[in-house]
Amino acid sequence: MSQNSSMPANPGINLRGAVDLSALKNRSAAGDGAAGGGSPYAVDVNEQSFQEFVGLSQRVPVVVSLGSGRSNQSAVLNRVLERLMNDFGGKIALGRVDADTNAQIAQAFGVTVIPTVIALVKGQPVPLFEGDMPEDQIRTFLDELLKVAASNGVTGSLGGAPGAEPAEPAPLPPLHQAAFDAIEAGDLAAAQAAYEKALAEMPADADAKVGLAQVHLMRRVADLDADQAEALRTRAASEPDDAEAQLAVADLDVTGGHVEDAFARLVTYISLHFGPEREIARVRLLELYDVVGTADPRVAKSRQALARALF
Template identity: 25%
Template sequence: MPREGAVVMATIAERPLKSPAAARIYRANSFWIKATVTMPIVDPRTGEPLTTDTSAGEPSAGPAQGQQADVVLDVDRSNVQQMLETSMQVPVLLDCRSQGEAASQQLSQVLEKLAREYQGAFLLGRLDIDQEPEIAAQLGVQAAPDVKLISQGGLVDHFQGALPEKQVREWLGRYFPAPEEAPQAPEDQAAEALAAGDAATARRIYQELIQQYPQHTPYQVELARALVADGEADQARELLDNLPPEERDAAPARGVRASIAFGEQAPSAEALAALGDRDDSEAQFQRALRQLADGQYEAGLEALLALMKRDRAYGEDAARRTLLQAFDALGADHPLTVTYRRKLFALLY
């Protein structure tokens, strides 16, 4: 809802769209947002409001593609109005930052990198809230970093906190097409390495990400996952135990703990060989555990489901309980979880 005293612009669908990027923004929001709140900025020196002058004709063109030196603008009280006027043609991503905050400086580096990568799809404005506290207060900034997307003189969206680069890219993706030659995110590189069996590379990437974002606990959970894959279950367990309570008991951490449990419960290679051609319920269960511990989830899930059909009472419903552990290990949205949870439901009901 608009803040008290704020000026409400016309319905988004009725606003003239002057650039493809602006059009993308308004299309993305038009079904959900009926009005945009203009930025009621007052010049601290004069008390006069700084608003976009739409009667002065077409504003100067925004940064052209390839002119990378022009995609970053330092904003202060002398050019806030220019920034608003520029946003009538080219969206402005305003980085409200503090030079004294390491997290804020880190995010600023990420935003500048992305602004150059997007090559003029938006202009990056940088406002030092320590130098311009009055302007920051009027923009509703309580702490840095605070990033605001401004288009047509109005606030479209914002986020607070030093998000990792991948999350900033996802946020920008709501409004702008991804650059054609966008580099692969390090999180995706780590996931691919882990899927390919290269746990050492995944460990290195997540360790580097944790150094950059020590408060981002999902990276610690993923590092624990890589440690399990690399045969370091004790280190993984210690890392999980040191997470904040709300993260320690969340689904991703539970999934890694389930992977650790599979490794501890599964038979060794010698014990597996000793089973020979046995086809009883115990042998079938032990083979399924080994498959889960080795990351052969589909084969393990299929074996557990077959065991449930064959001998539901085995091990006090051990097959069903282990299936649920496997779902935790994979995550609720994993295709195998979705498929086998449906099969389990059909079998039970």
């Protein structure tokens, strides 16, 4: 499919890559943490920003506090956690999630009690506790979390003391920067070429693989207007065996933020079909996992469903 140079540089897709850790402090300094008492190592996380926050767990363990804006218990717990984040000096990050308005995150973790606190290390959940907990016991949990993180090679820091100037983010590798610049300019073909060259030079370059998957998706949907998208959805609904239509609608769902719908559509297609079409759908689904982020809990859930469909 040809590129459309007039398309937005980023049509609803989060361009993954190295997470700018200083952004955590910048958001807090701008007032993000003021509602909960304040910490430069705590942010409010929603369904749109959750993937980026999970990415931090490759560098430092992150704590996810799932509460409710209607719960005083949640507010008190978050203030305690924020104080502890300051005490740990950036060795742990805190994400506050309002489960009322971000139900998908709560569902992904199987949360039934509010508040619930869960940690993530390299994208993998580490259950901590539910409900009330004395501050000294929470501190003990966090001490143990740091040990678990260290045993998995996660020993980074967000850096700096509260109020300190954030460090400049590390520059992207040249080919990654070229790809990013090309995306910003709307030149998706050039972005694809840059990522392909990066992978040819270093096949294990995970960020280039993800970037390439995102550019592939962007190119597939670039020329579709609203009428064409609606026609594809109608076709997919009336012709469940039409692989091309099912794949196209899955692309549209991911770009529109309906990730679970996209995954479920392709898993269902895979479970009901065999032969080359099934393999094409499986490969496309794996690529969409890369687009969304393999640490995303929705990906982990879909992988389980895919395994059942295949075996």
